[in-house]
Amino acid sequence: MILLPSADQDTETTEAEEIVTDDAREALLEAMSSELGDALVASHLEPGVDLWLRVSNEAWSDTAEYLRERQRFRYFEWLAGIDWMPSPFGRSLEAAVDVVQAESDDDVSDSPDDSGLTGTGADGVTGGETRFQVFARVHSLTTGLGVTIKADVGDDLAIGTWIDTYAGAAWHERETHEMYGITFTGNPDMRNLYLPMEFEGYPLRKDYPLLARLIKPWPGIVDVEPMPELDEAPSPAETNRVSAEAETSPDGTASTEGGDA
Amino acid sequence: MTDMLDRRQMAYIASQAADARVNVELEAEGMTLNVGPQHPATHGTLRVVLRLDGEEVVAADPIMGYMHRGYEKLAEVRTYPQVTTLINRIDWLGSFANEVPFILAAERLMEIEAPPRAQWIRTILFEMARIANVTLFLGDMGVQLGAISPVFYAFRDREFILNQIEAATGGRFHPNFDRIGGVKDDLPAGWIADTKASLQTIRNFCDEMEDLLLGNEIFEARTRGIGIIPADVGLAYGMSGANIRASGVDWDLRRDNPVGLVYDQVDWKVWTHPDGDSFARYWVRLQETREACNIVDQLLDGIPAGPIMAKVPRIIKVPEGEAYVATENPLGEMGYYVISQGGLEPFRVKIRSASFSNMSITPWLLKGTYVPDVITILASLYFILGDIDR
Numbered sequence: 001m002i003l004l005p006s007a008d009q010d011t012e013t014t015e016a017e018e019i020v021t022d023d024a025r026e027a028l029l030e031a032m033s034s035e036l037g038d039a040l041v042a043s044h045l046e047p048g049v050d051l052w053l054r055v056s057n058e059a060w061s062d063t064a065e066y067l068r069e070r071q072r073f074r075y076f077e078w079l080a081g082i083d084w085m086p087s088p089f090g091r092s093l094e095a096a097v098d099v100v101q102a103e104s105d106d107d108v109s110d111s112p113d114d115s116g117l118t119g120t121g122a123d124g125v126t127g128g129e130t131r132f133q134v135f136a137r138v139h140s141l142t143t144g145l146g147v148t149i150k151a152d153v154g155d156d157l158a159i160g161t162w163i164d165t166y167a168g169a170a171w172h173e174r175e176t177h178e179m180y181g182i183t184f185t186g187n188p189d190m191r192n193l194y195l196p197m198e199f200e201g202y203p204l205r206k207d208y209p210l211l212a213r214l215i216k217p218w219p220g221i222v223d224v225e226p227m228p229e230l231d232e233a234p235s236p237a238e239t240n241r242v243s244a245e246a247e248t249s250p251d252g253t254a255s256t257e258g259g260d261a
Numbered sequence: 262m263t264d265m266l267d268r269r270q271m272a273y274i275a276s277q278a279a280d281a282r283v284n285v286e287l288e289a290e291g292m293t294l295n296v297g298p299q300h301p302a303t304h305g306t307l308r309v310v311l312r313l314d315g316e317e318v319v320a321a322d323p324i325m326g327y328m329h330r331g332y333e334k335l336a337e338v339r340t341y342p343q344v345t346t347l348i349n350r351i352d353w354l355g356s357f358a359n360e361v362p363f364i365l366a367a368e369r370l371m372e373i374e375a376p377p378r379a380q381w382i383r384t385i386l387f388e389m390a391r392i393a394n395v396t397l398f399l400g401d402m403g404v405q406l407g408a409i410s411p412v413f414y415a416f417r418d419r420e421f422i423l424n425q426i427e428a429a430t431g432g433r434f435h436p437n438f439d440r441i442g443g444v445k446d447d448l449p450a451g452w453i454a455d456t457k458a459s460l461q462t463i464r465n466f467c468d469e470m471e472d473l474l475l476g477n478e479i480f481e482a483r484t485r486g487i488g489i490i491p492a493d494v495g496l497a498y499g500m501s502g503a504n505i506r507a508s509g510v511d512w513d514l515r516r517d518n519p520v521g522l523v524y525d526q527v528d529w530k531v532w533t534h535p536d537g538d539s540f541a542r543y544w545v546r547l548q549e550t551r552e553a554c555n556i557v558d559q560l561l562d563g564i565p566a567g568p569i570m571a572k573v574p575r576i577i578k579v580p581e582g583e584a585y586v587a588t589e590n591p592l593g594e595m596g597y598y599v600i601s602q603g604g605l606e607p608f609r610v611k612i613r614s615a616s617f618s619n620m621s622i623t624p625w626l627l628k629g630t631y632v633p634d635v636i637t638i639l640a641s642l643y644f645i646l647g648d649i650d651r
Contacts, residue, residue, distance in 0.1 A: 076497055166497050168500075171617065172621075194325060
């Protein structure tokens with residue numbers, strides 16, 4: 001009833017599988033780069049785990065068609081957008097820990113400027129030049145491989161549609177449109193999926209404020225405060241002082257700037 | 262096959278992509294019928310606007326958003342351990358299964374692996390979440406066809422599973438039990454024997470449903486040949502789980518991509534059905550519930566000893582990176598694409614929920630069907646509104 005292979009057998013199978021999967025992913029990568037040529041801008045392969053491709057904005061729709069018709073990626077998993085801009089409201093969550101740590105270490109390296117982040121797709125695994133990207137994932141049931149495709153979206157916030165290839169992309173594109181304002185040319189149905197049509201703004205953009213968080217500091221922040229009994233942690237009084245500062249700030253965003261203060 | 266031809270479904274197969282683009286021909290001649298937003302068939306509040314020509318549906322336009330809670334935005338301002346509280350509420354009938362792929366994605370980024378005992382406990386609770394979830398469907402499908410009794414049996418017998426989930430996790434519906442690096446607690450004493458007894462209740466329940474519904478003339482007439490989804494169309498719409506297996510696609514992430522769960526340690530089988538109609542979807546779910554009982558039963562016999570948590574830092578910071586992990590949830594493939602920039606909170610979480618994709622086929626599927634079948638088709642697709650709207 002229970003199939004419990006010995007430890008040795010288990011390791012062997014896993015290793016063998018990983019090598020096979022790798023070959024498959026590398027072959028797919030080669031096929032894609034020979035088909036797309038310059039349109040394949042970047043790729044990232046984690047052996048035995050996953051494969052990412054970044055294609056040019058113009059080649060977005062063609063990539064889907066090639067994947068489905070020629071590589072038999074029949075199964076459409078999802079499509080969505082990313083906003084790479086660091087949140088202007090900061091990482092308010094980190095205030096209690098990071099401000100204290102930064103003060104004790106004399107190290108103020110947590111501001112977004114020093115963290116090496118660019119606020120563009122360059123922060124992702126396949127790089128990029130624009131603030132917005134769309135990414136989608138398809139799966140091949142014959143090889144069992146999944147692949148994540150990304151593409152930059154320039155200032156015109158427009159990219160081709162996938163609905164001619166994967167009919168299921170229609171709703172995902174509607175959702176991405178209402179959440180990020182990205183338009184999919186060729187998809188005639190860009191009505192809002194969740195929000196009322198008169199809703200203003202694009203909620204998943206990083207500069208769209210989460211009002212509840214601006215009005216009141218997140219009570220869950222106590223979870224991440226250092227425990228007082230630890231040697232390297234500051235005294236409880238110090239922690240309280242930082243929290244108090246964050247709470248009394250007039251605009252509610254001071255906690256993010258705390259590192260510099 | 263004759264039924265399919267009669268229903269002019271074959272014509273739609275050929276023109277599926279084109280049809281997706283004109284899914285709201287509400288200017289067409291005929292009558293508009295508004296279904297919902299408070300229909301008992303919908304497990305939440307879904308509204309479907311139907312355009313009718315006589316009894317035939319010309320166009321269907323599902324309207325969601327009544328339960329949109331913005332979890333992708335909210336997850337960006339919470340620490341990783343806090344996110345599990347939110348995502349418990351996505352598919353509220355199988356909550357524990359929602360937590361697992363997110364935790365696995367975070368573990369992959371942190372390069373942590375849960376100890377074997379934790380993996381076994383996870384898999385057991387994952388399958389029990391499936392049983393609790395699908396049991397309700399098995400009874401509820403009867404209600405949509407006018408058979409009242411099955412749903413009461415479903416609620417009655419699901420209680421035994423919920424009691425076991427509560428005994429282990431402390432929560433009946435929202436366990437919030439999975440942790441990065443393991444699980445919160447070990448199993449309580451005597452739990453294994455009690456769970457085995459409750460599994461027997463579910464097996465009896467499955468037999469009961471088979472007796473009550475599968476042989477029933479009305480049930481067969483209302484589900485056989487109704488709402489046929491061809492495999493290729495279903496896949497292009499991103500359908501997954503029992504819905505796509507009922508269209509003959511032999512694809513199950515538990516077997517084909519078992520990340521972090523121990524399905525490879527037990528002897529079980531993936532059930533498929535070639536018909537792709539409402540009946541097939543019911544039948545596959547019925548078999549899968551029995552199979553889930555078998556999986557749990559075998560796992561209970563072989564839980565390894567050892568710790569239930571790996572060594573994890575007290576304050577969890579996830580290194581920079583991106584990971585997508587999906588598991589075979591009760592409703593289908595559920596996955597989380599997590600982008601981390603090295604902070605306490607995820608930078609972006611894309612939630613791939615099964616019902617969203619399963620539901621997106623309805624404008625195509627309902628076209629050309631008849632009004633009485635709309636409810637049974639929607640019920641047989643088995644979606645949960647929290648899983649659509651997130």
